Amino acid sequence: VRRALKQQPDIKYLSVVHSETPSTTLNPVREIGRIAQEFGVITIVDTVSGLGGEFLSPEDWGIDIAIAGPQKCLGGTPGLTIMSVSPAAWQAMEKKNPPHRGAYNSLLDFKDKWIDNRVFPFTPLVTEVYALESVLMQVLEEGLERYTARHGAIARACRAGVKGMGLELWAAREEIAGAAVTGVTVPAGLTDEAILSAMRERYGLMITGALGEIKGKLIRLGHMGKAAHPFFLAGQLGVLERVLADLGWPVQFGAGVGAAMAALEGWDF
Numbered sequence: 660v661r662r663a664l665k666q667q668p669d670i671k672y673l674s675v676v677h678s679e680t681p682s683t684t685l686n687p688v689r690e691i692g693r694i695a696q697e698f699g700v701i702t703i704v705d706t707v708s709g710l711g712g713e714f715l716s717p718e719d720w721g722i723d724i725a726i727a728g729p730q731k732c733l734g735g736t737p738g739l740t741i742m743s744v745s746p747a748a749w750q751a752m753e754k755k756n757p758p759h760r761g762a763y764n765s766l767l768d769f770k771d772k773w774i775d776n777r778v779f780p781f782t783p784l785v786t787e788v789y790a791l792e793s794v795l796m797q798v799l800e801e802g803l804e805r806y807t808a809r810h811g812a813i814a815r816a817c818r819a820g821v822k823g824m825g826l827e828l829w830a831a832r833e834e835i836a837g838a839a840v841t842g843v844t845v846p847a848g849l850t851d852e853a854i855l856s857a858m859r860e861r862y863g864l865m866i867t868g869a870l871g872e873i874k875g876k877l878i879r880l881g882h883m884g885k886a887a888h889p890f891f892l893a894g895q896l897g898v899l900e901r902v903l904a905d906l907g908w909p910v911q912f913g914a915g916v917g918a919a920m921a922a923l924e925g926w927d928f
């Protein structure tokens with residue numbers, strides 16, 4: 660990032676995904692944000708599946724705009740966008756000629772009306788606001804640090820389970836594996852579609868594969884929000900063991916679930 664910003668001094672904005680949900684991996688947004696800040700570049704971070712699962716500190720990390728959703732690690736309903744906006748990002752929006760105004764997605768309109776004057780610029784989606792408040796209260800009751808650590812612990816246990824049943828993690832290194840979802844490389848001789856459809860049709864458990872150029876190469880076990888719990892983890896790993904055996908892959912029943920539960924020692928859910 661530093662090399663690119665040095666070579667192209669006209670770069671004004673940098674955008675990066677914090678937790679790449681399709682590939683189940685993380686980008687080092689703290690380091691990237693700090694480098695971009697040195698160059699006066701506005702950094703926009705998609706932390707849609709990061710917030711609540713990964714630690715994030717936009718002010719300390721030089722992140723100007725962080726965008727999240729209630730429906731991932733916060734365990735809420737889809738429909739709203741949650742954002743943090745730095746003073747530098749507000750200035751950049753105000754300096755734009757002409758500024759983006761008079762539209763539902765004009766952040767400046769929201770700032771003038773709601774942040775500065777407590778008048779919502781449009782009819783608010785009150786049901787979604789109440790739903791978001793409810794999950795945020797639950798996060799605060801548990802404590803943000805513990806909430807995030809719980810996602811980390813379940814993700815680690817999931818990885819232990821995947822390895823325990825002889826499967827390969829999609830992430831090249833565990834340090835870059837995210838807390839929202841765990842990617843499992845589709846074992847040789849099987850297809851993602853065969854695994855996913857057997858899980859869904861025979862056992863009523865829906866998980867997904869990947870998207871874009873990595874589609875077909877991995878399946879994803881989710882552990883966001885309420886699903887960041889041993890109950891859902893054991894269920895997914897147990898059904899995956901069953902399905903792999905159904906498809907003729909050599910499975911030692913209990914190896915994955917056992918390794919995952921062993922990795923949760925000391926945790927109180």
Ligand SMILES: Cc1ncc(COP(=O)(O)O)c(C=O)c1O
Nearest residue numbers: 676678679680705707708728737
């Ligand atoms: C990393 C990431 N960014 C953006 C999105 C899009 O969020 P939405 O569907 O709420 O627009 C998703 C949704 O899956 C996501 O995982």
